[in-house]
Amino acid sequence: MTQNPRQPGRPRESIDDAVFAATLSAIAEFGYTRATVDRIAATAGVAKTTIYRRWASRGELITAAVVDSFGPMPLDGDDLDELLAQGIRWVAAKIADPGLGAALAGLFADAINDADLREILATRLQAPFLETLAARLDAPETKVRLLMDATVGTLLQRMGITGEPMDAADVDALVGMVRGLVRG
Amino acid sequence: MTQNPRQPGRPRESIDDAVFAATLSAIAEFGYTRATVDRIAATAGVAKTTIYRRWASRGELITAAVVDSFGPMPLDGDDLDELLAQGIRWVAAKIADPGLGAALAGLFADAINDADLREILATRLQAPFLETLAARLDAPETKVRLLMDATVGTLLQRMGITGEPMDAADVDALVGMVRGLVRG
Numbered sequence: 001m002t003q004n005p006r007q008p009g010r011p012r013e014s015i016d017d018a019v020f021a022a023t024l025s026a027i028a029e030f031g032y033t034r035a036t037v038d039r040i041a042a043t044a045g046v047a048k049t050t051i052y053r054r055w056a057s058r059g060e061l062i063t064a065a066v067v068d069s070f071g072p073m074p075l076d077g078d079d080l081d082e083l084l085a086q087g088i089r090w091v092a093a094k095i096a097d098p099g100l101g102a103a104l105a106g107l108f109a110d111a112i113n114d115a116d117l118r119e120i121l122a123t124r125l126q127a128p129f130l131e132t133l134a135a136r137l138d139a140p141e142t143k144v145r146l147l148m149d150a151t152v153g154t155l156l157q158r159m160g161i162t163g164e165p166m167d168a169a170d171v172d173a174l175v176g177m178v179r180g181l182v183r184g
Numbered sequence: 185m186t187q188n189p190r191q192p193g194r195p196r197e198s199i200d201d202a203v204f205a206a207t208l209s210a211i212a213e214f215g216y217t218r219a220t221v222d223r224i225a226a227t228a229g230v231a232k233t234t235i236y237r238r239w240a241s242r243g244e245l246i247t248a249a250v251v252d253s254f255g256p257m258p259l260d261g262d263d264l265d266e267l268l269a270q271g272i273r274w275v276a277a278k279i280a281d282p283g284l285g286a287a288l289a290g291l292f293a294d295a296i297n298d299a300d301l302r303e304i305l306a307t308r309l310q311a312p313f314l315e316t317l318a319a320r321l322d323a324p325e326t327k328v329r330l331l332m333d334a335t336v337g338t339l340l341q342r343m344g345i346t347g348e349p350m351d352a353a354d355v356d357a358l359v360g361m362v363r364g365l366v367r368g
Contacts, residue, residue, distance in 0.1 A: 029297075033217050105289070110286075121345070146357055150361060153339070155337070160296055
């Protein structure tokens, strides 16, 4: 670390960027459970108090890093099949970024028993995608929710089984599976 | 705890059972990340060394508790659609047991960056189900693997989103989705 952690002139965005990058690289290196806030702070070269001034909990920090890394979903064109294929391939590629798949899988595992974390994930991560997809696909919310859970769940589960992102042939099969769900 | 942790006459199976129950109840209470071996040992009323004599790592212990809790998959009859529906509803019901869904989701999240844990999961948890399903469904292994990842992944993802098991209507939709995958 060449940067001084307490450097007063360092702008807020640059600290956010450094902490987000450190969060995903610590998860890629140590795995979700062992990527503690201590390790993330050390990797980012900032004090632990700097992190907790910005994010109230480890779950909130990791969610913010994931949201920042995803960015908005590209959904171009009007053909339903094409939109679905595009969206699923985009998520599959994002989840393959180092640390991102494990961050997402770990957050959802912890969220099963943590209502506060579920609220953070629902509002900051899921809601924008849910709205965009429901509008573009013109589908009821229950169907869009199942489509999202099936896509993200299958992709993450595959990474847990193989340690690798899903290959292109299986992503194609996943696209076909989700198309059937939307039409059915 | 009324039992003496070092009681010499306590049979091995009863210690295994106590530790497995404590593992899942600690995960249900504290969540996957915070259910440490210290907490599991305290809940089971055994010494931490007793746990590490039996299971080399936290991941190995949690995998053993999950395998014990699942037991063998019931697959009766010869109708392919009926077998699939039966298997998926059985997994959905199991994953709803307190602690079991979060244990499974957390293991697969950590496994993304942990080759040793992936090996443990592949041999002790996944292989028996994979063999049974490939034989009963008379399907190629790539298809059975995708079927398993889609089923388990979707069910776990839904628990992370809602904190609850998937409802019956969505399990029916999942059965339809996976049937399309097997036929396609």
